Amino acid sequence: MKKCPECGNPSYDGAPICGNCGYTFPKPKNSVPKREDIFKKEEPKKVKPSSDESTLDILKEKKLIIGIILLITLILICGIFLTGGSYNTSSPMQNVDSAEYNEGSFSFKYPSDWQETNLTDEDHPGAIFFKTTNNTIVEYYNVSSSASSLKEINQNRISHAQSVGASVTLLETITLDGRNASNIILENADGNYTRYVSMFSDGELYVFRLSGESVNSITSDEINGMLNSADIA
Structure with a gap:
């Protein structure tokens, strides 16, 4: 219930005017939610x-x-x-001023600044010798052999070397002139090194014997170039 502010007569809450004096009651205000509450966007x-x-x-x-x-x-x-x-x-001796050794069916090229020396080999009278620029001695010889293979030849060579106090540093098979060849490096009892590179064909044994103070001296590029030029016709 509500009272009329003019006459004090009680009236029901929804009455638009006072039933006693005719006073017009003011319209009630509707509570509306705030706009910002209605349209407020939720942040993503x-x-x-x-x-x-x-x-x-x-x-x-x-x-x-x-x-x-x-x-x-x-x-x-x-x-x-x-x-x-x-x-x-390229040819192994292509960029080197070279000379050629030729003996029948066998030949090889070597640097022209190698000096041919008058050394001798009692076991191989026909051997020839060269001295390289680093004082390595290069001996070449060929002999007829009754051996059946390079393996047999190498076994005999190693046995003889060990009998005089040398030890085997390297033993391997390499290819020269498209053929199998053996490469053996021995350390001698005096501390020097000897390298044997051998080719075997039709009962003929072709051998390069290289002697020097170190492994490097007997495996230098110019020596390997000479070996790679070896040719059996």
């Missing part, structure tokens, strides 16, 4: 990147780095192949 939630997306990004970065490394490696390999290939296919 920030979505954190999932761990799968992060992992994918990392993998992509790693693949890019690996790809760059592989590309650089491939370029380096191609460069080595191009520069190395042209060198390996």
Whole structure:
């Protein structure tokens, strides 16, 4: 119930006028929610990147780095192949002022600054000798042999070397003139080194005997170039 402010007569709450004096009651104000409450937009939630997306990004970065490394490696390999290939296919004595030794069906080339010396080999009277620029002695000889293979020849050579106090540093099979050849390096009892490079064909044994103060002196590029020029006609 409400009372009329003019006459005090009680009236029900929804009455528009006072039933006693006719006073017009003011219209009640409706409570309206604030506009900002009605239209307030909810801020979008920030979505954190999932761990799968992060992992994918990392993998992509790693693949890019690996790809760059592989590309650089491939370029380096191609460069080595191009520069190395042209060198390996050239004649072993192509860039050296050389002379040639020829004895019947066998020949080889050697640097022209090697000096032919008058040394002798009692076991091989027909041997020839050269002295290289680093004082390595190069002996060449050929003999007829009744051996059945290079293996047998090498076994006999090693047995003799060990009997005089030498030890085997290297024993391997190499290829010269498209044929199998043996390469043996011995350390002598006096500390010097001897290298035997032998080719065996049709009962003929062709031998290079190299003597020097170190392994490097008997395996130098100019010596290996000379050996690679060996040819059996």
